[in-house]
Amino acid sequence: MTPDLILFLILALVSIGAALGMLLSKSAVYSALFLVLNFLTIAIFYVLLQAPFLAMAQITVYAGAIMVLFLFVIMLLGPRSIEGSQQIAWQRPVAFSMGLVLLGEIAYILFGRCESCGPFTTLGADFGSPERIGDMLFNRYLIPFEITSVLLLVGMIGVIVLSRKKEN
Amino acid sequence: MIPVTYYIVLSAILFTIGALGVLARRNAIVIFMAIELMLNAANLAFVAFARMYEALSGQLFVFFVITVAAAEVAVGLALIVAIFRNKESINVDEMSSLKG
Numbered sequence: 276m277t278p279d280l281i282l283f284l285i286l287a288l289v290s291i292g293a294a295l296g297m298l299l300s301k302s303a304v305y306s307a308l309f310l311v312l313n314f315l316t317i318a319i320f321y322v323l324l325q326a327p328f329l330a331m332a333q334i335t336v337y338a339g340a341i342m343v344l345f346l347f348v349i350m351l352l353g354p355r356s357i358e359g360s361q362q363i364a365w366q367r368p369v370a371f372s373m374g375l376v377l378l379g380e381i382a383y384i385l386f387g388r389c390e391s392c393g394p395f396t397t398l399g400a401d402f403g404s405p406e407r408i409g410d411m412l413f414n415r416y417l418i419p420f421e422i423t424s425v426l427l428l429v430g431m432i433g434v435i436v437l438s439r440k441k442e443n
Numbered sequence: 444m445i446p447v448t449y450y451i452v453l454s455a456i457l458f459t460i461g462a463l464g465v466l467a468r469r470n471a472i473v474i475f476m477a478i479e480l481m482l483n484a485a486n487l488a489f490v491a492f493a494r495m496y497e498a499l500s501g502q503l504f505v506f507f508v509i510t511v512a513a514a515e516v517a518v519g520l521a522l523i524v525a526i527f528r529n530k531e532s533i534n535v536d537e538m539s540s541l542k543g
Contacts, residue, residue, distance in 0.1 A: 279444065279445055280445055283445045283449060287449075287453050290453065290457065291453070291456055291457065291460070294456075294457050294460040294461070294480055295460060297460075297464065297473075297476060297477070297480065298460055298463060298464045298467070298468070298477070303470055303472050303473055306472075306473050306476055307476065310476050310479065310480065313457075313480065313483070314483065317483050317486070317487055320450070320453075320487060320490070321487075321490055323445070324450070324490045324491055324493075324494045325494055326490050326493070326494075326502050326505075328502070328506075329490060329502055329505055329506065329509075332506060332509055333486075333509065336509050336510075336512075336513055337479075337483070337509065337512075340513065341479065341512065341513060341516050344516055344517065344520060345472065345475075345476065345516070345520070348472065348520045348523065348524060349472060351524065352472075352523075352524070352527050352533060363536075366466075366467065367467050369466075370463055370466035370467040371463065371467070373462075373466060374459050374460075374462055374463040374466065375459075377458075377459050377462055378455060378456065378459040381455040381458070381459070382452070382455065385448065385451055385452070385455065386448075396497070398494075398497060402497070402499070403493075403499065403502055407499055408499065408502065408503065408506070411499055411500070411503055412503060412506070416503055416507075419507060423507060423510045423511075426510070426511065426514050427510065427513070427514050429514075430513075430514030430515075430517050430518050431517070433517075433518045433521070434517045434518055434521040437518070437521040437522060437524075437525050438521045438524055438525065
């Protein structure tokens with residue numbers, strides 16, 4: 276057991292635990308906070324995978340902006356639990372068994388097809404650095420980048436239109 | 444070094460938990476959070492494969508996914524607020540107005 280592996284296993288346990296906490300907690304506020312913890316562990320995985328820029332983007336955009344938006348809306352609508360008792364009785368067991376089937380399928384595809392999945396090779400220190408990412412973003416992926424800005428603009432307009440109260 | 448399969452297995456487990464959240468929970472906001480979890484699981488797989496194939500394109504794709512997720516969350520939460528104004532509830536079982 277190398278220190279890397281121990282770190283990975285602890286982080287993976289925290290990550291899965293946080294995801295399960297999100298799934299199982301009754302209150303939407305707790306769910307959101309568990310999801311923040313999950314996003315932070317995923318940011319640490321990005322650092323381990325030599326993607327420091329993405330790790331920072333993950334923390335600022337996901338754990339920062341998106342989850343704050345979630346918490347805002349939860350507070351706006353009232354954080355009370357709305358899971359009523361009118362649940363369909365067979366829904367949980369069916370969902371659980373289908374989830375197991377999905378996991379089994381993914382595992383089968385992974386271990387059946389993954390021939391070249393070996394240990395990682397060592398890379399140069401600048402792999403995934405902001406310089407390299409920016410270079411690719413503004414040369415090779417310039418048009419997708421510009422389309423993204425249009426998408427964000429459309430999203431913004433959509434939010435304004437959707438949340439505007441009717442005048443009459 | 445940690446083999447890439449560990450990351451992929453973790454990603455698969457997180458994706459399954461997200462799918463379970465969509466299937467089993469009835470609170471629209473929690474369903475939305477589960478979708479975010481699935482996006483993150485896919486992103487983790489992207490980054491792991493980018494590291495394995497030494498291709499930076501995978502990381503760029505994750506960057507775009509994060510942007511799209513941000514736009515999606517803004518629009519989706521606005522929709523949830525609009526539905527809550529109409530129905531005073533965000534339980535997805537009660538959103539059945541189109542049902543004949």
